Amino acid sequence: xxxxxxxxxxxxxxxxxxxxxxxxxxxxxxxxxxxxxxxxxxxxxxxxxxxxxxxxxxxxxxxxxxxxxxxxxxxxxxxxxxxxxxxxxxxxxxxxxxxxxxxxxxxxxxxxxxxxx
Amino acid sequence: xxxxxxxxxxxxxxxxxxxxxxxxxxxxxxxxxxxxxxxxxxxxxxxxxxxxxxxxxxxxxxxxxxxxxxxxxxxxxxxxxxxxxxxxxxxxxxxxxxxxxxxxxxxxxxxxxxxxxxxxxxxxxxxxxxxxxxxxxxxxxxxxxxxxxxxxxxxxxxxxxxxxxxxxxxxxxxxxx
Numbered sequence: 001x002x003x004x005x006x007x008x009x010x011x012x013x014x015x016x017x018x019x020x021x022x023x024x025x026x027x028x029x030x031x032x033x034x035x036x037x038x039x040x041x042x043x044x045x046x047x048x049x050x051x052x053x054x055x056x057x058x059x060x061x062x063x064x065x066x067x068x069x070x071x072x073x074x075x076x077x078x079x080x081x082x083x084x085x086x087x088x089x090x091x092x093x094x095x096x097x098x099x100x101x102x103x104x105x106x107x108x109x110x111x112x113x114x115x116x117x
Numbered sequence: 118x119x120x121x122x123x124x125x126x127x128x129x130x131x132x133x134x135x136x137x138x139x140x141x142x143x144x145x146x147x148x149x150x151x152x153x154x155x156x157x158x159x160x161x162x163x164x165x166x167x168x169x170x171x172x173x174x175x176x177x178x179x180x181x182x183x184x185x186x187x188x189x190x191x192x193x194x195x196x197x198x199x200x201x202x203x204x205x206x207x208x209x210x211x212x213x214x215x216x217x218x219x220x221x222x223x224x225x226x227x228x229x230x231x232x233x234x235x236x237x238x239x240x241x242x243x244x245x246x247x248x249x250x251x252x253x254x255x256x257x258x259x260x261x262x263x264x265x266x267x268x269x270x271x272x273x274x275x276x277x278x279x280x281x282x283x284x285x286x287x288x289x290x291x292x293x294x
Binding site for chain 2: 055070084
């Protein structure tokens with residue numbers, strides 16, 4: 001009986017080692033909130049040529065933080081990261097393929113060649 | 118779950134790509150405003166913040182069940198579902214106000230792409246709410262305990278995924294001019 005209780009306790013401790021403490025998660029959420037506020041600030045103030053790059057960087061940082069800490073990818077097996085990143089790379093490939101077919105493969109009149117116009 | 122999330126990346130990758138390529142095209146035979154003409158950024162910012170904070174309450178629900186704190190787990194699960202419901206209510210309000218401004222699903226190519234993208238995301242959030250309420254009912258009924266904490270962790274992965282998709286949509290669709 002003691003052995004079972006000890007193994008359950010070990011399993012629980014393993015879960016605790018698996019991520020951050022509650023306070024750690026709250027700190028992460030505060031950081032995400034601040035980053036969102038900075039993102040929204042770009043709508044009210046003119047950041048000039050830095051606007052789009054800064055928005056993209058903030059988006060990637062927020063994405064990375066949620067994946068690493070809330071989704072535990074930082075603490076889990078790399079296999080899960082590979083599975084997820086494969087999906088992301090394929091999604092970007094879809095974007096590149098669609099962009100190529102709809103933007104670059106156009107005739108001088110601006111018509112989409114795939115529509116035979 | 119990770120394989121499913123990877124494949125869901127493809128779905129949203131396709132929908133976001135479609136919107137980006139069609140965002141300024143109203144089509145030759147149709148007219149009307151584009152979604153970007155009608156965005157209410159302060160309102161959507163609050164919705165985004167609500168969804169972001171629901172990821173915090175979700176992760177707190179997971180840590181609670183791992184520590185066998187069942188009452189706290191139930192509270193965080195319900196809070197997460199409530200925050201998700203607030204987000205969906207905001208999306209319904211946004212869609213309704215856009216429709217009243219003359220932007221329907223078939224108004225132009227741009228509006229179809231916008232409603233399809235944000236609508237699919239809304240369906241994902243709604244399904245997440247159903248899963249969270251189901252988890253709450255199972256925990257309340259004693260059918261889900263700390264020994265099966267992985268179940269809630271897996272639902273949490275889905276919820277965080279819905280959140281990161283919105284992070285991309287909010288930046289790329291709403292904020293980038």
